[in-house]
Amino acid sequence: MSTRQTIRLTVNGKPYEREVEARLTLADFIRHELHLGGTHVGCEHGICGACTILIDGSSARACLTLAVQADGANITTVEGLRNRETGQLHPIQQAFVEAHGLQCGFCTPGFMMTTLELLGENPDPSDDEIKEALGGNLCRCTGYQSILDSVRLAARRLQSASAA
Amino acid sequence: MAFDIPTRTEDLPTDAPRFIGKTVNRIEDPALVSGTVEFIDNLSLPGMLHCAILRSPHPHARITRIDASAALALPGVEAVLTGEDVARWCDPCFTAPEGWGNYCLAVGKVRFVGEPVVAVAASSRYVAEDALELIQVDYALLDAVANPDEAMAPGAPVVFEERRTNVIQSRTYTWGEVDRVFAAADRIVSRQFRWNRVGANPTETFGCICQWDLADNSLICRGAYQTPRFMAIGRAASLRLPANKVKVVSHAQGGGFGGKGGPRGTDIAALLSRKSGGRPVKYIEDRMEYLLAGGGQSWDRYYDAALAVKADGTVTGFKVRLVDDQGAGAEGYGTISAAKPLAAFTGNYRIEAAFYDLTLVATNRAPTYPYRGYGPPPHNLVLESLMDVAARELALDPAELRRRNYIRPEQFPYTVPSGNEYDSGNYAAVLDRVLELADYRALRETQAQARAEGRLVGIGVVSTVEPGVFDWNAYATVGVPGVGVPEGVKVAVDVFGNVTVAVGFNLQGQGQFTVAAQVVADYLGVDMNSVKVTTASTDVALPHFGQGGSRLGVAVTGAILGACDKLRQTFCRVVAHVMHTDPEQIELFNGRLRMKQAPEHGMSIAEVAGLMLSRSDLLPPGVEPCPEATFVWVSPNRNQPDDQGRCRSYLTAAAATHVVQVEIDRDTGQVKILGYYIVDDCGTRLNPASVEGQLQGGVAQGVGAALYEEYVYDAQCQPLVSTFVDYLVPTIHEVPMTVKDHLVTPSPVAPLGAKGCGEGAIHTTPAALLCAINDALAPLGLECRETPASPQRLWKLLHDQA
Ligand code: FES
Ligand code: FES
Numbered sequence: 001m002s003t004r005q006t007i008r009l010t011v012n013g014k015p016y017e018r019e020v021e022a023r024l025t026l027a028d029f030i031r032h033e034l035h036l037g038g039t040h041v042g043c044e045h046g047i048c049g050a051c052t053i054l055i056d057g058s059s060a061r062a063c064l065t066l067a068v069q070a071d072g073a074n075i076t077t078v079e080g081l082r083n084r085e086t087g088q089l090h091p092i093q094q095a096f097v098e099a100h101g102l103q104c105g106f107c108t109p110g111f112m113m114t115t116l117e118l119l120g121e122n123p124d125p126s127d128d129e130i131k132e133a134l135g136g137n138l139c140r141c142t143g144y145q146s147i148l149d150s151v152r153l154a155a156r157r158l159q160s161a162s163a164a
Numbered sequence: 165m166a167f168d169i170p171t172r173t174e175d176l177p178t179d180a181p182r183f184i185g186k187t188v189n190r191i192e193d194p195a196l197v198s199g200t201v202e203f204i205d206n207l208s209l210p211g212m213l214h215c216a217i218l219r220s221p222h223p224h225a226r227i228t229r230i231d232a233s234a235a236l237a238l239p240g241v242e243a244v245l246t247g248e249d250v251a252r253w254c255d256p257c258f259t260a261p262e263g264w265g266n267y268c269l270a271v272g273k274v275r276f277v278g279e280p281v282v283a284v285a286a287s288s289r290y291v292a293e294d295a296l297e298l299i300q301v302d303y304a305l306l307d308a309v310a311n312p313d314e315a316m317a318p319g320a321p322v323v324f325e326e327r328r329t330n331v332i333q334s335r336t337y338t339w340g341e342v343d344r345v346f347a348a349a350d351r352i353v354s355r356q357f358r359w360n361r362v363g364a365n366p367t368e369t370f371g372c373i374c375q376w377d378l379a380d381n382s383l384i385c386r387g388a389y390q391t392p393r394f395m396a397i398g399r400a401a402s403l404r405l406p407a408n409k410v411k412v413v414s415h416a417q418g419g420g421f422g423g424k425g426g427p428r429g430t431d432i433a434a435l436l437s438r439k440s441g442g443r444p445v446k447y448i449e450d451r452m453e454y455l456l457a458g459g460g461q462s463w464d465r466y467y468d469a470a471l472a473v474k475a476d477g478t479v480t481g482f483k484v485r486l487v488d489d490q491g492a493g494a495e496g497y498g499t500i501s502a503a504k505p506l507a508a509f510t511g512n513y514r515i516e517a518a519f520y521d522l523t524l525v526a527t528n529r530a531p532t533y534p535y536r537g538y539g540p541p542p543h544n545l546v547l548e549s550l551m552d553v554a555a556r557e558l559a560l561d562p563a564e565l566r567r568r569n570y571i572r573p574e575q576f577p578y579t580v581p582s583g584n585e586y587d588s589g590n591y592a593a594v595l596d597r598v599l600e601l602a603d604y605r606a607l608r609e610t611q612a613q614a615r616a617e618g619r620l621v622g623i624g625v626v627s628t629v630e631p632g633v634f635d636w637n638a639y640a641t642v643g644v645p646g647v648g649v650p651e652g653v654k655v656a657v658d659v660f661g662n663v664t665v666a667v668g669f670n671l672q673g674q675g676q677f678t679v680a681a682q683v684v685a686d687y688l689g690v691d692m693n694s695v696k697v698t699t700a701s702t703d704v705a706l707p708h709f710g711q712g713g714s715r716l717g718v719a720v721t722g723a724i725l726g727a728c729d730k731l732r733q734t735f736c737r738v739v740a741h742v743m744h745t746d747p748e749q750i751e752l753f754n755g756r757l758r759m760k761q762a763p764e765h766g767m768s769i770a771e772v773a774g775l776m777l778s779r780s781d782l783l784p785p786g787v788e789p790c791p792e793a794t795f796v797w798v799s800p801n802r803n804q805p806d807d808q809g810r811c812r813s814y815l816t817a818a819a820a821t822h823v824v825q826v827e828i829d830r831d832t833g834q835v836k837i838l839g840y841y842i843v844d845d846c847g848t849r850l851n852p853a854s855v856e857g858q859l860q861g862g863v864a865q866g867v868g869a870a871l872y873e874e875y876v877y878d879a880q881c882q883p884l885v886s887t888f889v890d891y892l893v894p895t896i897h898e899v900p901m902t903v904k905d906h907l908v909t910p911s912p913v914a915p916l917g918a919k920g921c922g923e924g925a926i927h928t929t930p931a932a933l934l935c936a937i938n939d940a941l942a943p944l945g946l947e948c949r950e951t952p953a954s955p956q957r958l959w960k961l962l963h964d965q966a
Contacts (some may be wrong), residue, residue, distance in 0.1 A: 005437055011215050021290070023290065024290075024418065031206070032208070034197070036197065036201075037199065037202075037203070037205075037206030038199015038200065039199070040203065040367070040368065040418065041205070041649055042367040042368065042369075042418070042451065043451040043887070043888050044450055044451060045451065045888065045889070045890035046885050047452075047454075047889060048367060048888060048893075050367055077199070078197075078198070078199035079198070079199050079200075079526070081197075081198075082198050089194065089197065089198070093194075093197040093198065093344050096193070096197050097190070097193040097194065097197055098189060100187075100190070100194060100853040100854070100856075100857055102196055102197065102364070102418060102673075103419070103673030103674065103675070103861065104196075104199065104367065104368070104416075104419040104420075104671070104672060104673030105192070105193070105196030105201065105416075105671075105673070106203065106368045106418025106419060106420045107367045107369040107418075108196060108368070109197075109199050111199065111424055124801045129895060134895075134896050135895050135896055136895075137896075138365075138367065138888070138893050138895060139364050139896075140365055140366055140367050140419050140421070140861075140863075140864075140865070140893065141365070141366075141367075141673045141857070141861045142857055142860060142861055142863065142864075143857075143859075143860030143862070143863050143864035143899050143902075144860075144895075144896040144899050144901075145860045145899075145901050145902065146853075146856075146857060146860070147896070148896070148901065151448075164697070
């Protein structure tokens with residue numbers, strides 16, 4: 001039950017080395033061992049997407065991943081979006097604020113991490129492409145319309161920033 | 165002192181509101197998008213233990229033996245709680261009507277699958293769950309009652325033995341001359357409907373951390389609490405503590421929609437803390453626990469209803485017989501949701517007489533709890549579906565039939581037969597606007613074309629009233645005492661002119677902190693970012709309720725306006741004293757206390773606050789050095805109900821009409837939403853983006869209830885739903901991006917003219933979708949009268965016919 005294993009990984013640019021139980025989920029590791037509480041847990045069975053993080057640049061469900069599987073990985077969580085020094089919001093975060101893309105905000109980190117991956121791969125997505133990308137994230141509050149608006153706004157902002 | 169709560173934004177002490185009525189960014193959002201908000205599972209206390217709960221696998225059984233010795237021996241386990249402890253230390257939770265409550269943990273027998281039987285506190289959740297596997301429970305199975313028919317059959321097993329029946333309540337209401345209007349009707353249309361159980365399913369489940377102070381015999385509960393004081397009083401009762409020894413600290417919540425508060429989970433964590441010597445115990449409900457038996461399953465209803473209609477389309481009477489499967493008891497106040505339709509029983513219409521026959525039944529399903537809308541969503545589906553049947557029989561357009569029956573603008577305030585008074589509205593104007601927005605004629609043309617091609621395309625046009633600002637008096641006839649729901653705030657100005665608003669509730673998603681900041685900023689003439697809104701724990705908070713019943717935005721606005729008016733009056737006295745004049749000569753305007761006759765002479769609120777706190781020598785007699793004020797708001801002019809439940813209950817009546825066009829796929833039974841249009845009127849829109857968010861969120865939940873979501877039980881009363889793979893919450897693919905517009909008919913009685921709108925579209929969407937589906941099916945002579953109209957259900961309907 002309590003086989004322990006040492007893992008080394010990078011989270012939001014910071015290296016960590018920790019001894020963990022083999023059965024510890026990556027979500028619990030990030031939340032309760034690293035105290036990065038922004039990765040939320042809504043179902044623990046891979047459906048809601050609240051726990052979405054990036055592992056080596058690809059979106060993944062932290063609840064369905066074991067911490068030991070992340071040995072050697074480079075992980076980004078919602079805490080990695082905001083500018084660490086200035087506290088300035090990432091354009092995706094800013095877009096969610098301005099387009100009212102959240103209500104309770106519990107699903108939002110997952111949506112933003114999915115958006116980060118999408119806009120990295122496809123800077124100018126169509127609505128259908130946005131929906132396709134966000135189809136694995138549940139939001140019980142917003143009815144998704146303002147989330148769609150938020151992602152469109154984020155795409156515009158990021159594009160004009162990279163054009164400038 | 166009399167206090168002035170303006171019902172019009174023009175009456176604020178400013179030349180133009182800078183924030184109210186404008187779409188402003190929410191003050192709660194920067195922290196939420198940063199992931200730094202302290203949802204309860206983000207909090208950890210020193211020495212904290214973790215709770216896991218062993219739950220009943222049986223719907224009805226006697227517990228004959230529990231052996232938890234092996235669990236207790238597992239390293240890391242600190243305490244095990246069983247029914248024996250609970251029977252010694254607790255009372256069953258209180259309920260309305262009284263006497264239908266369970267203990268937090270089963271005592272002697274289990275009444276539903278998922279009922280807690282044993283709970284463990286251990287060093288981690290992982291260890292606590294290991295311990296559950298070491299516990300042995302023996303059961304002697306009892307026959308279960310799986311539905312109201314079985315429950316009401318003679319000789320049926322009883323869920324609560326001491327009650328000797330499974331009928332929790334049964335009564336009728338008669339409003340007006342029902343028999344006469346039905347006898348005089350040219351046509352009576354009647355149908356039966358089945359609304360299957362759905363539920364809230366906020367993205368965050370319930371969680372709490374409880375700590376029992378053994379020296380003081382007091383308790384602190386931190387958690388995802390929607391109604392903190394209500395929760396504190398409930399815990400005091402069930403845990404046999406003085407109410408002032410229970411402190412509830414409400415944390416931000418990842419959604420609520422009713423039922424967020426976990427009385428059971430709280431009691432269990434509290435008792436585990438007591439049993440483990442006072443260590444804090446965290447309980448985080450997981451999604452499977454939530455889906456099995458969490459707080460939020462709602463509306464398990466069987467309807468039989470009829471409309472009395474004249475040949476010209478005038479609807480004169482409405483009769484409803486409702487049998488509501490409450491599950492195992494009334495712990496979640498699911499019972500009283502059946503009474504909420506009294507606040508708007510006859511919808512938008514001038515129906516003169518109505519009858520309601522209500523039977524609330526206990527079964528071995530999980531207990532029901534509140535869910536957004538709290539009763540009217542199924543009721544509206546019944547009324548609106550019958551309106552469509554009547555239109556079809558009279559060969560009238562459904563929009564036209566509704567128009568002929570609307571309450572007219574000049575008839576407000578309008579008292580409906582079931583007693584409530586609607587404050588204002590203009591339903592025909594809402595309809596006109598939405599028909600234009602949708603290009604209704606074009607929709608009907610495309611439908612005609614599609615029909616000619618053999619496609620199943622239908623349109624729903626549905627109007628509803630959303631009762632806003634709930635009041636306890638609406639529920640008096642089902643066992644809830646009281647008139648008025650207080651909501652209190654404290655508004656404090658510091659020496660720099662910053663303002664702190666202390667409220668009794670925490671974030672849940674609707675944006676009330678922002679509304680609070682908007683109102684304060686406009687009243688006191690400060691910037692929104694110099695307003696801080698904070699949550700007071702129940703030991704120091706003013707009387708409050710929190711989120712519920714489309715009420716809080718309006719209530720908190722009223723409370724803040726009251727507190728600000730108190731501050732204004734005090735400030736005027738202070739400034740008058742310093743300026744050697746009468747308080748009547750001073751006014752607050754655009755953030756300054758100034759001489760009415762010489763407006764260039766005055767002081768800023770920061771200067772007045774500073775003076776009050778640091779120059780007691782300049783204070784007028786009788787004024788305390790305290791630039792702070794509290795106010796507890798309550799709906800004006802509420803009254804006690806009569807024996808038929810009639811009273812002025814909900815303060816406001818918002819209205820909406822939805823137009824939706826759908827197509828049913830003949831091969832799969834899948835409903836595709838081709839277009840969705842909404843016009844609503846909820847009076848003054850305090851933060852328009854938040855209003856639209858509430859509406860659209862209600863659409864999504866309405867889509868779920870109408871088309872996908874269902875707590876399925878088998879014939880033995882075993883739940884078949886335990887994950888989000890079985891319980892289908894709509895994704896971005898299923899929810900339509902709606903086209904919206906609005907009208908503004910301010911409330912003449914509510915603060916700033918704003919009407920409750922938080923429950924919003926869930927009142928309307930299920931009815932609109934079912935009406936559209938039945939319009940699509942009409943050429944085949946088929947009707948769907950059961951929700952959700954899932955692909956499987958519609959396919960079967962189409963297939964059985966073929
Ligand atoms: S918590 Fe991971 S997908 Fe729901
Ligand atoms: S904002 Fe609450 S779940 Fe998405």
